[in-house]
Amino acid sequence: MITPDSTGDNSPQFDILRRGAVDLIEEQQTRKLLALGRPLRIKLGLDPSSPDLHVGHAIQLLKLRDLQELGHQIVLIVGDATAMIGDPTGRNKLRPQLTREAVEENLVTYTDQAAELIDMERTEVRRNSEWFDAMDFQGLVRLTSRMTVARMIERDTFQQRMEASEPIGIHEFLYPLMQGWDSVMVKADLELGGTDQLFNLLVGRDLQREEGQMPQVCLTLPLINGSDGRKMSKSYGNAIPFKAEPADMFGKVMAIEDEVMGAWFTLLTRLPQEEITTLLAGHPRRAKAALAADITARFHGAQAAQAASEAFDRQFQKREVPEDMPEHVWPDEGGADLQLATLLKSVGLAPTTSEARRLVKQGGVRLDGEVQSDPVRPISPGAEPRILQVGRRRFVRLL
């Protein structure tokens, strides 16, 4: 539980809260809230538009977990009403509107996966359709009258879209207001969000103040980038999902740029700051392996992380063929010879024959360790299972 000492010093709590944060609006209020000694209501809105969580979400969930362990009350808002709009933040396109059914499905996987990091038993989960379905037209007008067009369109994301002559739907203006109204309805003391959420979080403050509530504290955490430098997002295909296999998760962390390691350590591990500093001062390869192991261990346990780490070294440092690899029965009945390109395609190592030919021509294909150069070379099954390799990390054992 919350135990501010007799002097009212809550700095240990405050430090935990502050770790990795970008904005904290505002600090004095936060200290006062912590000093109250009661569980604070910590709100996080889920976007149930993408069911699979990735390490970008983990940043927020880990923060929630920290706060939960300090005895605070986590309130997850399932944006089933807002999901039908889609948060316009950071998007240069209208987002597809989700059906209620899709939201329900996503919600299940979402909470299942979130349970890996936070204690769902002690978490309050609310759907915002609870109050938005009940809101009538008058209520909507009342809510929308609290925001001005000028304030809304001065937002970067809308500015950019207007400059680029991209469409903006009127309903998109509703999103921040709805998110803010959620804060009113659950009487949030603090709301978490990514740095891109600051505007939405601040709207909550305004609405709460107008409703005579204590305005919530807003805490923003950095967004981390995916492998391509863009914001990590499932829709960009650059994310590291919770459900990634240990080896895959480890490898994907190893693929991040050296420059962002520090941020990842702060946001995705709970190693003490001094230890992080020491690691970063050492060899980058070692530091990154430690990071990858820590993250992998959180989802799969220390043993699996260790195994993933060792397998990674064998495969990429020593260039050994991994023990575990997908297996595929020899395509085409009768064990007849197949052209190499055709074989690659039918076992799924290349999406098209053209791609398969390209890979061979570029020297990216090995059969039993030998580089292949002829895409139309006939390949026969062989007595032993043969190993087909594309690039450095895609293998198939042919049975």
Added chain:
RNA sequence: GGGGAGAUUCCCGAGUGGCCAAAGGGGUCAGACUGUAAAUCUGAUGGCUCAGCCUUCACAGGUUCGAAUCCUGUUCUCCCCA
């Protein structure tokens, strides 16, 4: 309501009758190098029975020996005026 502009290959974005499967960038993939699936460099990037053939430039028709490029209609978007 009136006038104007636009929709291009995964994304952004050139291309305004043949030299266009379509510049450039991003992403992705492969190779080299290495400390890793970092960084850097090189190459590839519509499909196929691959020195050739086939299908793409919002959609449907049309003009032409030939169209992403011209015409007509449809859908969607943006801008200006009211």
